[in-house]
Amino acid sequence: MSELLRLAILGNSGSGKSTLARWVADQRGAALLDLDTVAWEPDQIAVPRDAGAAQADVLVFCQSNAQWVIEGCYASLVATVLPLGPRLMLLNPGEEQCLQNCRSRPWEPHKYASREEQDQRLAGLLAWVSDYYRRDGEMSLAGHLALYAAYSGTKRELTAQPSLESPPDELLAWLG
Template sequence: MSHYCLHTMNLTRTLIIGNSGSGKSWLAKRLADRLQAPWIDLDLIHWVSDEHSIARPRAEALGMARVAASKEHWVIEGVYDWIVSELVEQATALIWLCLEDDDCVNNIRQREAKRNEDELLMALLEWAGSYRTREGSSGFAAHQRLFDEFSGSKLQLMSQAEVTAFVTPLRETPIL
């Protein structure tokens, strides 16, 4: 499925959405490296301090995101539909990592294996486990709506195997 999509997708300005722990950063880094484009993690725009869960003022975060999206090439990834929906007009491609909630929780547990199970980690695991039922701009329904309404090149990857299969030809395909 994903092998032929790579050749038909315009990845110049790619948005990657999905649940926490779905592999957005992992994919964005590889895609940005391959495309020689900047990788923008919306967590770094949304949070002043991830360590202390201090959110940046909304207008300031949107301003920073708009500046990032004004560039010619980029890969922007994040869970925040309220930011992504502001950037979607500039995007040439949208990739939705739609893994099962349990897979996302397990990925976070693996990624944070050395970390003590503190309140922030427990909250993140609970957050990732509630993706399909979560209300608001960072849940499944918001991402489904964004994906359905996007008129450019788009791809929904449903498992880690599909994400890996999408990335594999990136290493083999010459840059156009």
Template sequence: MRVIILGNAGSGKSTMARRIIGTMNIPILSLDEIAWNEGPERKPFTESLRELQRFINHHDQWIIEGCYGDLIEAALPYCTALRFLNPGVQVCVEHCQNRPWEPDKFPSPEAQQAMFAGLITWVKEYEIRDDEYGLQRHRQIFDNFTGAKKEYGAVDAYNQD
């Protein structure tokens, strides 16, 4: 199993990854972990790419999840299935607003709350953004992928095949 889960922030990527592995001991890589330096600065792509390749090379099975079109595209040749979570912007906003504290990403619940206003604005721009994080880029990646793939909308985002 080498699955990539692609989608907007709040689309349910992490939740789906946890549901897929259940009790199996399969590593999950959130691309957030390799995409950012401390604070709001994106790492150089080459550095993130090295970390991504290291993860892929060290694990026979894995799940990679994220919204980074450039990193997703680099991992595609190694995956056995692509899942595109596209439940709609409003669902993503609601998920972000209801997200519990993520201690692996934020030092405190207050720190997480402090970044939510910017995150919500960013999530709402998904359908009009023309960068690697937007719907247009995600759609292109999904449509061009020739391997096993499935798109999940608002109704079926958490149903498993």
């Protein structure tokens, strides 16, 4: 029997975090938390929640589930769970792959009232995704790399999007 899975996935929008997180959670029967659901006020786009409340919600989720996967672009929320000793995965497939994934993503009803609203906000998302490689802060490549470098636990950076139809043996072994 494999060990309990506790996994934090960090990366840019469009890096494949949600897809990989859903796949891993399904494969392992783990609970899944999209950090967008605790970082923002419910039913409001781009209205941040109190950071302390969001961090508390993340900890409650992780402490309430034996196996879990969390994913998002919020270094501070991922940092909240690092004392619990999860595996940390940084998805860094590059700007062009992230932009391509954003252009082809399905409607996200937990974020947008309609597909049309999501499509209207696409240009802003694409600009934000591109800026990830140049800005500073917790939702930047620099912020993600700093958190990744500082973590002494089990970690892995993926610089190419893995095929989940035929996942590499190395990835499967790393996940346990």
